[in-house]
Amino acid sequence: MATPGILQRSLRDPTLTTEAKFWPGGIPSFIKSPTENFTLEAYDFPPLAKGWYRFVRENWVSSDDETDDSKGQQRRSLIEFPRYQGDRFSQEELSSYGCCYHPKVAPWELCLTADAPRLSTNWALWLKIQLLFYDYNRMNGYVAEDTYTITPKENDSITLDNIKRYQGLETANFDIVAFNNVGEAVYDSLHPPPIIVDDYALNTGLVLLVLSYVNGVPYEGYRMRALNFFSLSELILGLGKRLEVLLEPYGGAGQDPVDERIYFDNEAFDMKKPLLEILLTESEDLGAEDEEVEETLNEIAPGYLEAEAEGDGLAEGFDIFSSEFELD
Numbered sequence: 001m002a003t004p005g006i007l008q009r010s011l012r013d014p015t016l017t018t019e020a021k022f023w024p025g026g027i028p029s030f031i032k033s034p035t036e037n038f039t040l041e042a043y044d045f046p047p048l049a050k051g052w053y054r055f056v057r058e059n060w061v062s063s064d065d066e067t068d069d070s071k072g073q074q075r076r077s078l079i080e081f082p083r084y085q086g087d088r089f090s091q092e093e094l095s096s097y098g099c100c101y102h103p104k105v106a107p108w109e110l111c112l113t114a115d116a117p118r119l120s121t122n123w124a125l126w127l128k129i130q131l132l133f134y135d136y137n138r139m140n141g142y143v144a145e146d147t148y149t150i151t152p153k154e155n156d157s158i159t160l161d162n163i164k165r166y167q168g169l170e171t172a173n174f175d176i177v178a179f180n181n182v183g184e185a186v187y188d189s190l191h192p193p194p195i196i197v198d199d200y201a202l203n204t205g206l207v208l209l210v211l212s213y214v215n216g217v218p219y220e221g222y223r224m225r226a227l228n229f230f231s232l233s234e235l236i237l238g239l240g241k242r243l244e245v246l247l248e249p250y251g252g253a254g255q256d257p258v259d260e261r262i263y264f265d266n267e268a269f270d271m272k273k274p275l276l277e278i279l280l281t282e283s284e285d286l287g288a289e290d291e292e293v294e295e296t297l298n299e300i301a302p303g304y305l306e307a308e309a310e311g312d313g314l315a316e317g318f319d320i321f322s323s324e325f326e327l328d
Contacts (some may be wrong), residue, residue: 021151023076027169031079033185033215040214045188048214049178055081057172075172079179108133108144108229111167111194113158114202116149124314125202125271127304128278132205132226134300136279136293144195144229158198160261164216167194187216201226204268205278221262227283228266272313276305 040048056078063070110130116122133144150166152158158166164187168176196208202271206223256262269282280292297305303313307318 022153023172027165028080031169031185032183035179035215037213037215037217040188045186045214048180049186052179053180062126072172075174079172108247109194110144110147110207112147112149112196112197113152113163114197114199116202118319121314121316122199122202123160124311124316124318126161126197127315127318128225128271128275128283129197129202129205129207131275131297131301131304132278133229134296135230137230152169156197160221160259161209161212163194163196163218164212168216185216186214187212188214193314195226195229203271205282206264206266206268208262218261221256221259223256223262223264223266225266225269225282227279274305274308274313 046053059078059081059237061074065075110133112125112126114122115127130144130147134142150158150163152166156162164176167173168187169185177185177187193210193212197212198208200223201207205226207226208221208223210218210221254264256264269278271278276294276297280290294305304315307315311317
């Protein structure tokens with residue numbers, strides 16, 4: 001049986017202020033990325049930015065009353081810190097020094113880029129997308145470990161070309177961005193990319209994976225069904241397969257007519273249909289019995305199916321974060 005509350009433990013409800021989301025005054029012009037497009041093996045990335053990891057570890061100041069905003073301010077101040085001049089450490093020092101703030105080898109993360117105010121239609125679709133990422137076959141929990149939102153600046157939108165800037169640089173997120181030995185911003189291209197949930201994904205069930213070079217420049221994107229991630233996740237996290245290799249046979253349903261870098265692997269489906277109907281009729285991986293799936297849904301999201309039925313397929317009044325099973 002599923003564990004009540006496991007979905008709530010997996011999701012977080014970020015409430016960053018505008019100051020924490022965006023670099024005050026804009027990202028400094030001195031921050032550059034390598035001009036060359038290249039990827040790295042996993043073991044090659046830490047040495048690329050090891051001087052930066054040491055610099056952060058030596059200069060980070062912890063406090064008992066720190067907040068998301070204050071930590072964001074400190075991360076930005078470290079990037080601007082005049083003492084950091086790239087590789088100022090000897091190779092002997094670096095070889096014996098552990099890495100800190102290196103992007104972890106993590107499960108999937110859901111990244112919402114669509115506008116989804118609480119209790120709106122988009123919010124109801126966002127909840128449904130999240131519930132599609134539960135492993136209903138083997139009851140192994142939530143395929144995506146974490147969720148967060150990226151809000152674009154006024155008069156801007158999230159695209160393939162700026163996703164890394166919003167994801168890493170705007171928030172000075174050291175899980176995403178680091179700096180090499182000449183002070184250029186670099187991104188771990190083998191760190192699992194965020195599963196982007198945009199307006200298109202909310203309405204079609206086809207979420208977006210974006211593959212980028214170390215300099216943050218995207219080179220391919222894949223539209224895939226949210227409910228078919230179980231097998232892909234097992235191959236990557238369980239067997240250590242590389243995402244790029246696994247995605248090679250994908251994209252059989254064609255290319256995006258607007259952006260040829262994006263391939264479609266599956267046909268879209270109507271996200272406004274009831275969740276249980278979607279799971280039972282659209283999933284390629286689902287092996288559980290109908291009754292088992294419904295029972296699991298009632299355990300991980302108590303009251304959701306009833307709220308969805310009242311809303312004709314959309315649980316607009318349902319808030320998973322205030323569920324009676326929510327755990328601290």
